[in-house]
Amino acid sequence: MRTGKAAIALDLPLPPALAQGKQQGAYAALRDAILDKRLPAGTRLPSTRTLAERWQLSRGTLELVFERLRDEGYVSRVAGSGTRVCAVVPDLFIAAGSGPPLALALAQQPLSEPAASSLTGVQVGVPFVARLADPALFPVKAWSQALGKALASAPTALLSSPDPAGLPALRERIANYLRSYRGIRCNAQDLIVTSGIRQCIDLVARSVICPGDKACVEDPGYRTARSLFERAGAQVVAVPVTAEGIDDQLLERHLDARLACVTPAHQSPLGVTLSVSRRLMLLDWANRADAWIVEDDYDSEFNYNNAPLPALKALDQSDRVIYCGSFNKTLFAGLRVGFMLVPASLREPLLATLQGTGGAVGVTEQLGLAEYMANGSFVRYLRQARQAYQQRRDLLLECLAEQAPGCFAVTGQQAGLHFVLWLPEGTDEQDFCQRAGSQGLQLQPIGNFCQQVQLPPAVMIGFTALTAAQLRFAGRKLAALLREVS
Missing domain, CATH: 3.40.640.10 (Type I PLP-dependent aspartate aminotransferase-like (Major domain))
Structure with a gap:
């Protein structure tokens, strides 16, 4: 007897989209169920073997469907843990909210939380001026x-x-x-x-x-x-x-x-x-x-x-x-x-x-x-890129938190291709950037973007066009510099 959330997926009917092909039909059935919340966040999907028997499809077809859903950020696949619906549906992050008339809807929303997060010189693969789309x-x-x-x-x-x-x-x-x-x-x-x-x-x-x-x-x-x-x-x-x-x-x-x-x-x-x-x-x-x-x-x-x-x-x-x-x-x-x-x-x-x-x-x-x-x-590419950039952001932030705890603050990380790294009080921005340069890191001080205002010392961190290996290696160097000036 089937129990738990996994039973929901087995009971989903395969839609008429089979006319477009078995693979597309299975993909549409699962994706729409996720978007409609019929498969809630955290739901463990049945195995491809079980679902293949239920829907009378080949296991290979469903493997391709599951891989596509994973690549687009709808599900996660972990060995030994199966395939689960992601906690957050990726479409929410590229689509603006909908609902009542826009002026009324926005007026009724609470104020956003205070969150403080161009120059030339941005480059792919160069820490930390890689604040642009990754061509790879x-x-x-x-x-x-x-x-x-x-x-x-x-x-x-x-x-x-x-x-x-x-x-x-x-x-x-x-x-x-x-x-x-x-x-x-x-x-x-x-x-x-x-x-x-x-x-x-x-x-x-x-x-x-x-x-x-x-x-x-x-x-x-x-x-x-x-x-x-x-x-x-x-x-x-x-x-x-x-x-x-x-x-x-x-x-x-x-x-x-x-x-x-x-x-x-x-x-x-x-x-x-x-x-x-x-x-x-x-x-x-x-x-x-x-x-x-x-x-x-x-x-x-x-x-x-x-x-x-x-x-x-x-x-x-x-x-x-x-x-x-x-x-x-x-x-x-x-x-x-x-x-x-x-x-x-x-x-x-x-x-x-x-x-x-x-x-x-x-x-x-x-x-x-x-x-x-x-x-x-x-739109498919935006989903995939957003997921990749979030993983890169998280990797770098985890590295800095582990190796330079209490030595910095971060703002503006909730979105975009860069965030702002606030340096320890009293740090000289230009000197910090020069020292980083001697370590192979290129940093842009916030002061370079100011006209009249004076802000605490900070630098921009571009992370999107860097590989995981580059983020780890450069992150360790940046953390060491932060410890030195703290």
């Missing part, structure tokens, strides 16, 4: 297949006369993704394809800023944004960042500003999340100031502790937010494809600037990415 994780075969299929079916006219705003098929896929995973109500015509967030900000600076206009930026913050606004002739104002994000009370002093540039999901570099109340206050400020908000959503796809809040743009009832995203941060840095979701009144001037500067993205990259998103590969 990218499924080149799947990408090649998507690219080949897209090119084979593309009209020849499309290869020579693409839409200046970006391929309609790609913009439609991006709009679908934003609606499903970032809580943004949008359409393909609202989007412009760019080479990345840097180009998004540059287009805004060139199209919106007039010499002498005031542009508010976070302090500490993304230095490239500040530089681009200054080049456009703006008077750049540094607004301090607190544990809840950009300081709305100090921003209130600048009702004459033309725009504010913020990183609400995972503030760069501190890693704090802009609280719900400050999101609403920021939108109210923009309405009263007749100003624009540039939302730099550079790494919201990677959340490790809970589902991300919907984007700031999701609350934008007055069309004041220019939302910027990038596939360079999620897939691989050399892709050079990003996008911006623009207010209707800015679409034509931004497109004119894009065409005037000759900055359109290559059509082959757009074709490949549109197909890659259409066949589900993009």
Whole structure:
């Protein structure tokens, strides 16, 4: 007689998806049961042999299904312990919350917990400036297949006369993704394809800023944004960042500003999340100031502790937010494809600037990415990458905790490609980084990202594009340095 949670899986009917193939049908049955909570967290699944007999499938087919579920983060497989449903469903970490109307839902949520968690020089495999997508994780075969299929079916006219705003098929896929995973109500015509967030900000600076206009930026913050606004002739104002994000009370002093540039999901570099109340206050400020908000959503796809809040743009009832995203941060840095979701009144001037500067993205990259998103590969890759990055983060944090207990504090680790390591009180940031450099470690001090604010000593730790062996080896060196300065 069957007992316990394992019996639930045996009683699950195999869905009609068998028409799509036995393997896909079995996969869909188990995945949907996990997502619907019919197989709760911790449930031990029956063995592949037992389930094969129940569903009249081959054991080999179910082995492939179990391996796929494991790779996508739905189940864990441990020798001697069987296959169990993971404690957390991976889809929760790439999809924004849903439910009541967004403004009401966010207003009713409690304030986020205070959690304090660019420069050039980020590199794959270099501790600890490896805060970028790991190209070793990218499924080149799947990408090649998507690219080949897209090119084979593309009209020849499309290869020579693409839409200046970006391929309609790609913009439609991006709009679908934003609606499903970032809580943004949008359409393909609202989007412009760019080479990345840097180009998004540059287009805004060139199209919106007039010499002498005031542009508010976070302090500490993304230095490239500040530089681009200054080049456009703006008077750049540094607004301090607190544990809840950009300081709305100090921003209130600048009702004459033309725009504010913020990183609400995972503030760069501190890693704090802009609280719900400050999101609403920021939108109210923009309405009263007749100003624009540039939302730099550079790494919201990677959340490790809970589902991300919907984007700031999701609350934008007055069309004041220019939302910027990038596939360079999620897939691989050399892709050079990003996008911006623009207010209707800015679409034509931004497109004119894009065409005037000759900055359109290559059509082959757009074709490949549109197909890659259409066949589900993009979301599957996000699940796998999130799981890999979380494991790397945990490995490094465990190493530091074991070998340098009480010598540091960490913030901003709940999401993203980096966290902030706060050094012992009185430590000289620059000296610590020089000493780390002599040990083969490259560190970026938080002070380099500050304009006017002065923060306790800290460094950024990029961990996503490092192997487990690199994390252990470099982690031991970093722990030794922390013990020396404590």
